[in-house]
Amino acid sequence: MKYNFTEIEQKWQKFWDENKTFAAAEDYSKPKYYVLDFFPYPSSEGLHVGHPEGYTATDIIARYKRMKGFNVLHPMGWDAFGLPAEQYAIKTGIHPRITTQKSIDNFKRQLKSIGLSFDWDREVATIDPKYYKWTQWIFMQLYNKGLAYQAEIAVNWCPELGTVLANEEVPEQIEKGYTVVRRPMKQWMLKITEYAERLLIDLDMLDWPESTKEMQRNWIGRSEGAKVTFKIKNPSQAGAEMEDLGGVLTLEIFTTRPDTLWGATYMVLAPEHPFVDKITTAEHKTAVDIYKENAKHKSDLERQALEKDKSGVFTGAYAINPVNNEEVPIWISDYVLMGYGTGAIMAVPGHDERDWEFASKFHIPIVEVVKPAGTLTSDITKEAFTEEGVAVNSGFITGLKTEKAKKKVIEWLEANSLGKGTVQYKLRDWLFSRQRFWGEPFPVIHLEDGTVKLVPEEDLPVMLPEVDNYKTIGTGESPLAGIPEWLNTTDKETGLPAKRETNTMPQWAGSCWYYLRFLDPFNEEEFVSKEKEKYWMPVNLYLGGAEHAVLHLLYARFWHKVLFDLGYVSTREPFVRLYHQGMILGEDSNKMSKSRGNVVNPDEVINGYGADSLRLFEMFLGPLSASKPWSTNGIEGVYRFLNRIWRLIIDENGNVNSAIKDVKPEGDTERIMHRTIKNVTDDIEDMDMKFNTCVSELMIYMNEISKLEVIPRENIIVLVKLLAPFAPHLAEELWHRLGGNTGTITYESWPEYDASKIEKSVITIVGQVNGKIRVRLDVENDLEEAKLLETVKNDEKMKTYLDGKQIIKEIVVKNKLVNIVVK
RNA sequence: GCCGCCAUGGCGGAAUUGGUAGACGCGCUAGACUCAAAAUCUAGUGAAGGCAACUUCGUAACGGUUCGACUCCGUUUGGCGGUACCA
Numbered sequence: 001m002k003y004n005f006t007e008i009e010q011k012w013q014k015f016w017d018e019n020k021t022f023a024a025a026e027d028y029s030k031p032k033y034y035v036l037d038f039f040p041y042p043s044s045e046g047l048h049v050g051h052p053e054g055y056t057a058t059d060i061i062a063r064y065k066r067m068k069g070f071n072v073l074h075p076m077g078w079d080a081f082g083l084p085a086e087q088y089a090i091k092t093g094i095h096p097r098i099t100t101q102k103s104i105d106n107f108k109r110q111l112k113s114i115g116l117s118f119d120w121d122r123e124v125a126t127i128d129p130k131y132y133k134w135t136q137w138i139f140m141q142l143y144n145k146g147l148a149y150q151a152e153i154a155v156n157w158c159p160e161l162g163t164v165l166a167n168e169e170v171p172e173q174i175e176k177g178y179t180v181v182r183r184p185m186k187q188w189m190l191k192i193t194e195y196a197e198r199l200l201i202d203l204d205m206l207d208w209p210e211s212t213k214e215m216q217r218n219w220i221g222r223s224e225g226a227k228v229t230f231k232i233k234n235p236s237q238a239g240a241e242m243e244d245l246g247g248v249l250t251l252e253i254f255t256t257r258p259d260t261l262w263g264a265t266y267m268v269l270a271p272e273h274p275f276v277d278k279i280t281t282a283e284h285k286t287a288v289d290i291y292k293e294n295a296k297h298k299s300d301l302e303r304q305a306l307e308k309d310k311s312g313v314f315t316g317a318y319a320i321n322p323v324n325n326e327e328v329p330i331w332i333s334d335y336v337l338m339g340y341g342t343g344a345i346m347a348v349p350g351h352d353e354r355d356w357e358f359a360s361k362f363h364i365p366i367v368e369v370v371k372p373a374g375t376l377t378s379d380i381t382k383e384a385f386t387e388e389g390v391a392v393n394s395g396f397i398t399g400l401k402t403e404k405a406k407k408k409v410i411e412w413l414e415a416n417s418l419g420k421g422t423v424q425y426k427l428r429d430w431l432f433s434r435q436r437f438w439g440e441p442f443p444v445i446h447l448e449d450g451t452v453k454l455v456p457e458e459d460l461p462v463m464l465p466e467v468d469n470y471k472t473i474g475t476g477e478s479p480l481a482g483i484p485e486w487l488n489t490t491d492k493e494t495g496l497p498a499k500r501e502t503n504t505m506p507q508w509a510g511s512c513w514y515y516l517r518f519l520d521p522f523n524e525e526e527f528v529s530k531e532k533e534k535y536w537m538p539v540n541l542y543l544g545g546a547e548h549a550v551l552h553l554l555y556a557r558f559w560h561k562v563l564f565d566l567g568y569v570s571t572r573e574p575f576v577r578l579y580h581q582g583m584i585l586g587e588d589s590n591k592m593s594k595s596r597g598n599v600v601n602p603d604e605v606i607n608g609y610g611a612d613s614l615r616l617f618e619m620f621l622g623p624l625s626a627s628k629p630w631s632t633n634g635i636e637g638v639y640r641f642l643n644r645i646w647r648l649i650i651d652e653n654g655n656v657n658s659a660i661k662d663v664k665p666e667g668d669t670e671r672i673m674h675r676t677i678k679n680v681t682d683d684i685e686d687m688d689m690k691f692n693t694c695v696s697e698l699m700i701y702m703n704e705i706s707k708l709e710v711i712p713r714e715n716i717i718v719l720v721k722l723l724a725p726f727a728p729h730l731a732e733e734l735w736h737r738l739g740g741n742t743g744t745i746t747y748e749s750w751p752e753y754d755a756s757k758i759e760k761s762v763i764t765i766v767g768q769v770n771g772k773i774r775v776r777l778d779v780e781n782d783l784e785e786a787k788l789l790e791t792v793k794n795d796e797k798m799k800t801y802l803d804g805k806q807i808i809k810e811i812v813v814k815n816k817l818v819n820i821v822v823k
Numbered sequence: 824g825c826c827g828c829c830a831u832g833g834c835g836g837a838a839u840u841g842g843u844a845g846a847c848g849c850g851c852u853a854g855a856c857u858c859a860a861a862a863u864c865u866a867g868u869g870a871a872g873g874c875a876a877c878u879u880c881g882u883a884a885c886g887g888u889u890c891g892a893c894u895c896c897g898u899u900u901g902g903c904g905g906u907a908c909c910a
Contacts, residue, residue, distance in 0.1 A: 211827055215905060218826075223909075255910060268910090310908085340909045347910085353824095354908055426909050546904075620848070622836055626829090627903075634835065637848045640863095647863095693837070696847035703847095766843050771891045773843060811890050816842055821890050 001654035003646035005610030009729040013112060021746050022062075022074065022117040028535050030071040035062050036518075036575075038544025038552075039079040039511045042103040044088070047110045048592050049600040049618070049630055050584040056615045057581060057624050057689060058543050059116045063725035064684050066117075067750040073536055074117055075518040077124040078104050079511045083161065086438040089470040096438045096470070100127060110602060115611045115728050117746070122521045126440075126510030131517065133461035134527040135509050136443040138559065140454050141566055143444075147191045148432070150452065154272075154338075155431060157183040163435045166506065166551075182296075188433035188442065188503060192558045196220050196425040199557055207687075208578040212549040219550045221426025225256035226410050228346065228419035230267065230319040232279055233327055251275060251319055251330075254341030254424055257351065258413065259405035261323045262394040263369035264346040265359065267330045268312065270338040271295035279330060281316030288313055288332060295334045310335055310358040321346075322418045323395060323409075333358065341424055349384065356384035369394050370402065430555065432506060437470050437479040439504030447491055447498050456492055462500070478502045511552055512559040515539055515574060527568075534570050542575040545583070553578070579689065582627040584618070589629045600630050612727035613639045619691035619726065641699055642730055645723070648706050649716060649734050656737060657711070665712040669705070670757055673715050676701040677753035680722050691726075698722060713738075718751045767792040768819040769801040785812040792818040 016022060035058050040051075062074040078100075085096035085103075104125065111118065124131050142148045155164040160178045164185060192199075200220045203213045232249040251267065269276055271292045280288045291313045312333030319328050328346075335354055336345050349359030349366040359366050368380045370389045378385035388402035396412070397405040413419035433442070441462045443455045455462060465486035469479055481487060481502040491498045513527070519536045520528040553575075560574040585591060586598025593599065605614045616638040622628040651657050665673055679697045683690045698719070705715050720738065724731035724745050735745040742748065759781055765788065767775040775797045779788060789812050792798055798820075805822035812818050 211905080214827065218906070221909065225910080253910080257910080335908050335910095337909065345910045352910065354910075357908095424909080549905080620835085626836090628835065631835065631849070634849055641848085643863095692835090693847080696837075699847055764843075768842090768891075771889095776843070809890055811842090813842060817891090819842085819890055 001650055001652060003643050003650075003730075005612060005642075005729070006607075008733045009113075009115060009606075009611050012729045012732045013115060015732075015744070016115075016117070017112075017120075019743070020121065021744055022072075022119050023121055024073040024075075024119050025071050026532075027071055028531075030069070032073065032536055033062075033065040033070040033541075034073045034536050034539045035065070035541045036074075036515055036539045036543070037076065038542070038548065039077060039514050040107065041079045041082050041084075041507075042100065042107040043084060044099065044103050044106075045594075046103075046106050047602050049602050049605065049614075050592060052114050052602055052614060053584055053618045053621075053624070054543050054545070054581040055111065055114065055116050056618050057579075057691060058541065059114075059615075060619070060684065060691060060725040061541060061689075062117050063728060063746065064750065066746055067721070067724065067748060069749070073122075073518065074119060075122040075124075076111065076116075076118040076120070077122075077514060077518065078107075078126065079507065079514070080104065080125045080127040081439050081510060082507050083436075083438075086436060086470060087161075089438070093468070093470075097127065113606055113611060114602065114615065117728070122518050124514060124517050124521050126514070129461045129463055130524075132440045132510065134517065135440050135505065135513070136460050136462060137457065137527060138513060138563070139440075139505070139509070140443055140457065141568075142190060142559075142562060143454060145562065145566070147194065147562060149189055149191070150186055151189050152184055152186045153189070153431075154182045155185045155187055156180045157185070164431060164433070166431045166508075187431055190430040190432045190558075192430045192555075193425060193427055195558050195561055196222070196427050197423075198561060199427075199554065202557075202561075202573055206573060206578070207576055209546070209580055212546065212553070212578065212580065215549045216554055219427060219554065221424075223256050223424050223426075225254055225422065225424065226258040226406075226413060226419050227252055227254050227342065227422050228258065228261065228322065228413060230322060230328075230346070232275075232330070233318040233320055249275070249278065251344055252342045252419075253344045253346050254422065255346055255348075257348065257402075257406070258409040258419070259391055259394070259397060259400075259402055260348040260351050260369050261321065261346065261409060262391075263348040263350045263367045264321055264328055265349060265365045265367055266328050266347045267319050268336045268345050268347050268358070269315075269330065269332045270336040270343040271332050271334055272338040273332070273343045275344075276315065276332055279315055279317035284314060284316035288315055291332060310354070310361055312358065312362070322413070322416075329364070331358075331362075339428060340426065350380045351384055351386055353384045353386060356380075368392060373401065430558075432509075433503035434506050435478045435502075436504050437464070437467060439506065440509055441480070441504055442501040444501040445489060445491060445498040446501065447494075447496055453491060453493075453498070459492075478504060480504070508552060508555045512556045513563070515542075515556075516563075516569065530568075530570075533568075537569060538571045538573060539575045540577060542578045543581060546580040579625070581624050582622075584621070585627060585629040587630050587632065592630075600632075605635065609635055609639045610642075610729070612642055612730050616642070616695055616727055620695040622692055624689045624691060638695070641702065642727060644706065645702055645719070645730065645734075648702065648711075649720075650737065659709065660711045660713055660716055663710060663712045665715050669708065669712060669715060671760065672701060672704050673718055674753040674755075674757045676722065677718060677751045678755070678758060681750070681753070684725070695726065698726070721745065721748060721751050724748075763815055765792075765815065766817045767795060767798050768817060769798070770821055771819060774798060774801050782815065785814055788812055788814065789818055793820070 037055055037058050058074065062072050066072050080100050085100045088094065088099055089096045126132060139148060157164055158178050158180050164187060165180060200217060200222055203216055206213065230251045230253065232251055276288065276292065310333065312331045315330045315332060317330045319330055321328055335358065336343065347355040347358065349355040349364065350368045351370055356366065366380055369392055370385060371392050372378050372385060372387060372389045391397045391400050391405045397408050400408060410421040441464060443460060443462050445453050445455060447453065465483050467479055467483055469482060487499050487502065489498050489500055490496065516528045516533065519532045523529055556574060560569060561572065563569045564572055586596060588598050590596055590598060602614060613635055617635045620638055649657055676697055680694050683694045701719060705711055716738065720731050720734045732745050761781055762778050763781050764776055764778055766773050767777060775795050777792065777795060779791055789810060802820065802822060807820060807822055809821040
């Protein structure tokens with residue numbers, strides 16, 4: 001009887017569905033294991049063979065943990081709001097709900113056809129009002145805690161998409177060929193900066209890839225330094241505006257090197273700095289205005305793409321250096337960014353590359369105030385010296401090492417109220433609104449007097465209305481602004497007329513907390529019950545691609561910490577262990593893409609070889625974390641392997657192979673069984689998830705037992721059980737045919753091994769002379785070292801290499817080798 | 824530019840963490856079965872030399888540490904990912 005994978009796979013998929021085999025139990029007495037895949041966006045293209053790699057890996061872990069007796073939660077759902085469906089709606093007029101649902105159905109069909117053991121009863125989708133009710137509710141908690149606010153800021157506006165983008169989203173969209181320009185707009189912001197320090201520190205407690213943690217650290221960008229106040233000189237030639245100011249105007253700057261204050265030979269303001277107009281003298285006004293105008297029209301993209309060639313103009317004003325009362329000229333330049341620090345810097349060309357470049361170009365003096373310590377040398381006329389060293393020409397800190405000098409300057413600044421030590425972060429607040437239709441509406445109303453209010457909790461969810469125009473209207477308002485019957489409402493409390501907030505939330509909102517909803521997907525009273533949250537959290541294993549290292553993974557940590565502070569969740573971090581699977585490339589070793597024509601569709605692979613072959617091959621391809629090319633030939637190998645297993649257990653007539661007998665495995669047969677259990681178990685448990693070697697261990701085991709004339713039944717049972725997480729359909733079928741009477745192999749116990757039975761009685765060791773292998777010998781296991789040495793030295797062949805030579809050293813490693821060093 | 828990761832047969836990749844390099848699979852070669860092919864099975868397969876047993880070389884390149892290095896250290900080259908005027 002042939003291995004009919006299609007029939008077997010459909011049969012067991014139906015069985016699992018009907019019996020709800022993978023439903024997580026609400027049995028809190030059992031140890032739990034929560035294994036989660038990154039929330040997928042159901043694209044209209046469906047899966048390519050890259051997707052099942054991660055899903056298969058988590059599925060193996062889920063199935064393995066079930067056999068190890070854990071109560072496993074392995075859910076799946078949809079991050080279903082998103083631009084593609086809305087863009088498609090604009091083009092075709094088809095409601096995004098319809099296209100999205102179609103995509104979800106297709107994704108789900110494909111995932112099921114791979115035999116993934118999801119608890120489908122817990123499926124959620126962010127577009128479901130029952131789900132986004134709670135996304136809105138969490139927003140209300142953020143708002144009430146003062147973490148959500150509106151601000152008129154320069155945003156990243158993308159004209160093609162008709163929406164603003166978060167800083168984190170900009171590079172991706174530019175890569176896709178969209179343009180992004182700066183433009184001031186009133187936007188919702190979330191104060192993620194308030195959590196910057198904790199988001200940074202708590203990274204240390206996470207078992208995450210070091211590269212991802214490092215990327216988050218860089219993104220948060222903590223730097224220690226000082227804010228220093230410079231007085232602006234009231235120059236006689238100052239413009240009229242300056243005179244009107246009356247009091248003293250001071251300029252605050254941030255620096256990480258307060259020890260270089262003595263080397264500050266000029267100041268730079270960002271062109272957008274509010275002081276620019278106030279301090280510019282009449283003489284320089286025209287030049288400054290032109291420069292400002294140019295800077296405004298440069299998009300961020302242009303600012304970045306341009307050569308690092310410095311530009312700038314002098315304002316005519318001077319500042320007083322607080323440490324030595326020297327006058328330093330104030331320039332403006334777009335190499336200083338308004339968004340970081342105070343938007344103004346003291347420039348120390350001797351010790352900062354950018355300042356050095358600028359000063360060289362504009363012939364501003366370069367002063368040396370730090371000399372390298374030790375043997376290093378520096379020549380600041382040739383380039384800036386940016387390392388730490390010893391302060392020179394620096395008043396009371398002269399002679400101090402950089403670290404000490406910094407401290408002393410900060411103390412002095414604080415004592416004289418001229419500045420203070422501070423910490424700055426690169427991280428900005430999260431721009432949280434989009435001018436889009438297809439997203440969660442904000443639970444917010446605006447009264448005519450400008451009051452902003454949350455809608456009452458009992459009115460949640462604020463539903464998306466039905467519309468027939470999906471385009472952004474006018475100058476960038478969401479299509480929601482064009483629906484008066486939705487837009488206009490009344491404030492319940494006062495009865496006054498009000499308008500709804502027409503922005504919607506970004507796609508990240510729904511994915512910030514979905515891992516919590518899976519714990520309690522039907523709860524209408526709470527977003528998750530405390531009891532369930534306490535039992536299931538945190539997520540034990542979270543698996544997905546590295547591309548979300550700073551976006552989703554930072555946002556979700558932020559929301560989680562807020563919920564923790566409010567007492568709604570019990571863990572400080574949501575995902576204790578994170579793993580990134582590598583990419584599966586096309587057969588040409590390029591990234592799979594439609595345009596390259598190298599996309600492999602899993603449906604075709606399943607039709608040709610079956611889901612079990614697909615799963616096994618995805619794992620066999622190489623280490624999970626590596627990028628590796630797909631190989632159509634390669635899948636033949638695992639397909640043959642599954643066929644061999646089938647033929648080993650089932651004969652031509654469909655009966656169990658008569659060579660399988662109820663005898664005890666003995667000798668080598670027993671040994672290889674224990675060895676295989678150990679190796680497969682260890683490799684599954686391994687932090688590196690080395691499933692490729694698991695598969696090869698199974699192949700070796702099968703090769704060995706198929707040589708036997710009488711095959712002990714236990715060997716076969718072990719094979720089928722070990723195979724179950726990897727090729728579950730075939731394992732179920734064989735288990736069933738072998739007389740497994742429990743219906744499914746899913747909850748059968750994972751085989752145990754006896755370490756003492758793995759060791760061989762006779763092992764091969766090597767004899768080396770001067771490190772070169774000269775002979776291989778079979779000796780008894782654990783032969784003591786002296787005897788081992790003697791055996792090797794007495795070997796005839798060894799003797800030919802040793803005769804007439806002087807023995808200098810003898811190295812003996814038990815069970816491994818003997819190395820004799822001669823002269 | 825800076826930060827992080829990587830480099831092993833014709834190909835994907837193993838290597839008990841300093842101790843038999845190339846497991847397992849693909850591909851290829853030969854044989855068995857067949858009228859023939861496919862499938863299947865058996866044997867071989869890093870390179871060079873030799874009829875052979877065997878010998879020499881071999882983990883990107885060069886150097887170092889060590890009785891012994893794919894593994895540790897230094898330099899160089901090539902590739903991948905991230906980031907980019909963050910003061």
